[in-house]
Amino acid sequence: QVQLQESGPGLVKPSETLSLSCSVSGYSISSSSGYYWGWIRQPPGKGLEWIGNIYQSGRTYYNPPLKSRVTISLDMSKNQFSLQLNSVTVADTAVYYCARVTAKDGAGSGKFDSWGQGTLVTVSS
Amino acid sequence: DIVMTQSPESLAVSLGERATINCKSSQSILYISNNRNYLVWYQKKQGQPPKPLIYWASTREIGVPDRFTGSGSGTDFTLTISSLQAEDVAVYYCQQYYSTPLTFGGGTKVEIK
16 A cells, blocks of 8 residues: 655745655555656645646646746655745745645646645745 | 635534535536546545545545445536534545646535534
């Protein structure tokens, strides 16, 4: 059974870069044909927002409002994938989740079938 | 972008009674070639990640109790909990996976009356 676990700093200063990793166990991300690996966030008291997905080939798909600030990458040697969000503001304060995505097509779309527990990242000086 | 609109924002239902949650998409999420609606329902309990309940609008995930039923097609969808149990207290979200950007409904909070 696949398990995912987010890790990274819980506090980031405004204008700096948020960096999170997601460690995957029980499944090799290099054999993820049919799956993407994705990030979702939930600001306090608000709903869920998709950040982006990555395929095993390294192809990425980002939510347009965040696209200019987001980078998602894979590290197959560590069986993990990562999120970088640049130039953060208080509006980026949220619980960040990583997830496995069952692909619907080759265009980045899919449903999130396994989730990490989430990690709260607070943006504050 | 496909906008997902859920209603109501919250509802309180007595134990054993029916709870009905609606989700409407701004455009059809029915894929004509395979007649599947690309909609998933999640249950999110406090302090936990979302848990997928139903996909393709009406197919239960393995292990999900049969009191949870998904229905609808095209742009209008419903999640019904036929007999509310205490452990069903949660926020429920719909999500379309017809196209990117992937989008979620705003959530419906279900409580016990």
